[in-house]
Amino acid sequence: MEKEPILTVKDLSVSFHMYDTGLEQYDLKVISNLNLDVCPGEIVAIAGSSGSGKSLLAHAVMGLLPGNAAMSGEISYRGRVLSQKDKEKLRGKEMALVPQSVAYLDPLMKVEAQVRGSKPDRERIAAQREIFKRFHLDEKTEKLYPFQLSGGMARRVLVSTAVISGAELIIADEPTPGLDLEMALEALKVFRELADEGKAVVLITHDIDLAFHIADRIAVFYAGTTVEITEAEDFRKGPEALRHPYSKALWEALPQNGFKPIAGFQPYAKYLPEGCLFSPRCPYKTKECEQEIPMREVRGGYVRCIHAD
Numbered sequence: 001m002e003k004e005p006i007l008t009v010k011d012l013s014v015s016f017h018m019y020d021t022g023l024e025q026y027d028l029k030v031i032s033n034l035n036l037d038v039c040p041g042e043i044v045a046i047a048g049s050s051g052s053g054k055s056l057l058a059h060a061v062m063g064l065l066p067g068n069a070a071m072s073g074e075i076s077y078r079g080r081v082l083s084q085k086d087k088e089k090l091r092g093k094e095m096a097l098v099p100q101s102v103a104y105l106d107p108l109m110k111v112e113a114q115v116r117g118s119k120p121d122r123e124r125i126a127a128q129r130e131i132f133k134r135f136h137l138d139e140k141t142e143k144l145y146p147f148q149l150s151g152g153m154a155r156r157v158l159v160s161t162a163v164i165s166g167a168e169l170i171i172a173d174e175p176t177p178g179l180d181l182e183m184a185l186e187a188l189k190v191f192r193e194l195a196d197e198g199k200a201v202v203l204i205t206h207d208i209d210l211a212f213h214i215a216d217r218i219a220v221f222y223a224g225t226t227v228e229i230t231e232a233e234d235f236r237k238g239p240e241a242l243r244h245p246y247s248k249a250l251w252e253a254l255p256q257n258g259f260k261p262i263a264g265f266q267p268y269a270k271y272l273p274e275g276c277l278f279s280p281r282c283p284y285k286t287k288e289c290e291q292e293i294p295m296r297e298v299r300g301g302y303v304r305c306i307h308a309d
């Protein structure tokens, strides 16, 4: 039997209403036609360079987009389309975010109150102490305020908060920067265990190497959309198993594969090319690439490229 996804994102677009110099206004489309689902028991890693829309997707799911953002498309939790109110209700309970910035910690609240939430029971306190031990945070940490934490400690506190929330869907937005290797690996181990317990984990990272060692599937983002969604296995195998020229280029750019950089830049949202967003950098570009390119199935994965086979 097919598992029902915990999270389903359908045709998501996000744009910002912007003011130019003078009175000119325009809409900046930063996420376009994005589809993604995450099932119980799996880690889906989202990989893509800076500005590709990874954090905005997380914020759209959690109902945390800023006021000048407009969203279209559907975000469903266990098959039910969520309204902004639903997201606020589920956030921190059914679905939890490990935010990208440690600035999300409330500066006026002691660590214990942030991590445990209001009115914690004994079980939750025990779970918090257990996870702190795993993250080498000693007992005194509970009584500290965020400004008394180092960057790495604050990061471990944020990961702990999501872990003990009991949420069924966890989105971790770059959870490892500032952690030493041992703690980074511990954090990833914790996410793996959550998935193995039947939760759905989205792991956002620009580190493709890290992504394919821990994840079950990988969604590659480029300029605000998915260009490939594939089993992590394909990234371990290499470029022949991958489908999109950008995924192949990411693989080639890994240090262990010779660090071959790819020429050009990801386009800025205000100046997106027609059709395929990768086409200005693509060696296979043809006239047909100027049309809108849908995701399609190729060799068991999904790719947004008409030339992939």
Ligand SMILES: Nc1ncnc2c1ncn2[C@@H]1O[C@H](COP(=O)(O)OP(=O)(O)OP(=O)(O)O)[C@@H](O)[C@H]1O
Pocket (backbone or CB within 6 Å): 016, 028, 030, 048, 049, 050, 051, 052, 053, 054, 055, 056, 057, 066, 100, 206, 269
């Ligand atoms: N409040 C905002 N107003 C206007 N544009 C925004 C706003 N927030 C984000 N953007 C733009 O949306 C795009 C996607 O941003 P996002 O933060 O999702 O990228 P990201 O993939 O998470 O990058 P990083 O790896 O650097 O965290 C970027 O081009 C960014 O400049």
Ligand code: NI
Pocket (backbone or CB within 6 Å): 054, 055, 056, 100, 173
């Ligand atoms: Ni981000």
